Amino acid sequence: MTRMKTSTDRILTTHVGSLPRSRAVTDVLFARERGEQTDVAAGAAVIAAAVEQIVQRQAEVGIDVVSDGEMSKISYATYIKDRITGFDGDTPREPGQDLVEFPGLLKKLAESGATAKYRRPRCVGPVAVKDSAPLATDIANLMSALAAARRAGDGAGDRVGARPLEAFMNAASPGVIALFQPNDYYRTQDEYLEAVAEAMRPEYEGIVAAGLLLQIDAPDLGMGRHTMYRNRSTEEYLALAARHVEVLNHALRAVPAERARMHICWGNYEGPHHHDIPLERLLPIVAKAKPQALLFEAANPRHAHEWAVFREVRVAEEKILVPGVVGTTSNYVEHPLLIAERLCRFADVVGAQRLIAGTDCGFGTFAGFGPVEPDVAFMKLAALAEGAARASERLWRRRG
Numbered sequence: 329m330t331r332m333k334t335s336t337d338r339i340l341t342t343h344v345g346s347l348p349r350s351r352a353v354t355d356v357l358f359a360r361e362r363g364e365q366t367d368v369a370a371g372a373a374v375i376a377a378a379v380e381q382i383v384q385r386q387a388e389v390g391i392d393v394v395s396d397g398e399m400s401k402i403s404y405a406t407y408i409k410d411r412i413t414g415f416d417g418d419t420p421r422e423p424g425q426d427l428v429e430f431p432g433l434l435k436k437l438a439e440s441g442a443t444a445k446y447r448r449p450r451c452v453g454p455v456a457v458k459d460s461a462p463l464a465t466d467i468a469n470l471m472s473a474l475a476a477a478r479r480a481g482d483g484a485g486d487r488v489g490a491r492p493l494e495a496f497m498n499a500a501s502p503g504v505i506a507l508f509q510p511n512d513y514y515r516t517q518d519e520y521l522e523a524v525a526e527a528m529r530p531e532y533e534g535i536v537a538a539g540l541l542l543q544i545d546a547p548d549l550g551m552g553r554h555t556m557y558r559n560r561s562t563e564e565y566l567a568l569a570a571r572h573v574e575v576l577n578h579a580l581r582a583v584p585a586e587r588a589r590m591h592i593c594w595g596n597y598e599g600p601h602h603h604d605i606p607l608e609r610l611l612p613i614v615a616k617a618k619p620q621a622l623l624f625e626a627a628n629p630r631h632a633h634e635w636a637v638f639r640e641v642r643v644a645e646e647k648i649l650v651p652g653v654v655g656t657t658s659n660y661v662e663h664p665l666l667i668a669e670r671l672c673r674f675a676d677v678v679g680a681q682r683l684i685a686g687t688d689c690g691f692g693t694f695a696g697f698g699p700v701e702p703d704v705a706f707m708k709l710a711a712l713a714e715g716a717a718r719a720s721e722r723l724w725r726r727r728g
Contacts, residue, residue, distance in 0.1 A: 329587060331586040332621065339685050339723070340493070341392045341709075341713050341716050342684055342685070343687040344545075344689050345545070346691060346692040347397030347399075348397075350378060353378045353399055353695070356374050357696075358402070359371070376469045379399050380469075380472065380477075383473035384480060389706055390710060390713025390714070394494075394495050395497065395543075398690070398692065400466055402446050403508075403694045405505055406446060406508055408500055411459055411463065412458050413455060414452065414455040414513065415452065418447050419508075425554040426603045433599065448509060451512055452513055453513055454513070454523070455526075456523075456527050497542065499542060499544060500528070500545055501576055502522075502528060502572070503546055503552065504548040506556075521571070525576065528579060532588075542583060542619075543623075544591070546572070547594070547596075548572055549572060549592045549614050550610060552572075553565050553605040554594075554595075554604065566610075566613060573613060588618065589621035590621070591623040591689075593624070593625050596657060597657060598658070598699060601630040604630055604631070606637075611643070615647065621648040621649075621650055625689065627653050627654055627662070627687075627688045631688075632670075635670070638674070639677055650683075651686060653670040653687075653712065653715065654687050655688050656690060656705075659700055661707045661711055662712075663715075664715040664718055668715045668718035671683060671685055672723065675723050687709075692705075
């Protein structure tokens, strides 16, 4: 099994995973959610075509490590109700503490349509594998789209955008599943986490067995501080986050570290974020997670300064860092020179070969919702590729 590709002669590019879905895709997803889909085959064809288009578009703008954009999922955490047992009903949306303290902003976001609307089931019974078919379909769609994009790039030489080197697929961490789907069944939260981890293990292993990189989505390790664990002390929270990592690592026991990456974030929304736990406190814990690559926010105003944390908090040499160098909650398109500057700051601290350029979070975290206009999202990804190329020119020329 090959290792994930790294930045050996230039900084590679990727993103967190979710990308804007078309109206046709969103209609299919919500029809499925409501149990109103009348033509299953037609719906499946819409999703498959969308995956092919989204992979090709990523390749065209210069993304090296692509995804299916999570076209088949309403959200990155609640999709699991179709794959594992024990979930039903709905749960009222619980905003982060930063928005609770600014009810005017919370109301404004809700009234403007800037908050996602989807069902959040609760854990009401034993958690176990229910149906592996959705994962098999996702894998088949992505592998087919990847092959098509590679064929389209044949003969294009080394032109940026013609070479998707690799593909990854997202999967929810046990902790984020517990964050979004509260436990009404298990005696303790720990038992719940362990049951979810064991039920998700076949999905993690199946993605890697198919030849794809596995991306674990774990915003519970950042956002959980001001949502799920808002009433705990910082020390209690850090201990709980460490337990989340421990449970995740056990679920990944058969997955090679070099075939996995993990995304952490503090919530992909435009809010004050003044309750975000600093990366300085969180990094020693998340760095113990098994995945080789770590994706994290580094572009938005609350976390852009935290590149300096890596001067003081040492991360194992084998870890690959994927800082977000473009934001995902604003329609500003970052200048490639700013992106290059951000990447060079990290390179000066950890070395260029340990970097891959990424995004703060997803551009389509929830189907039918996203603060960034779809075409602007791809302008940002194109700027990401150009910025990485400019940083590479500086860094490798310096080394030469």
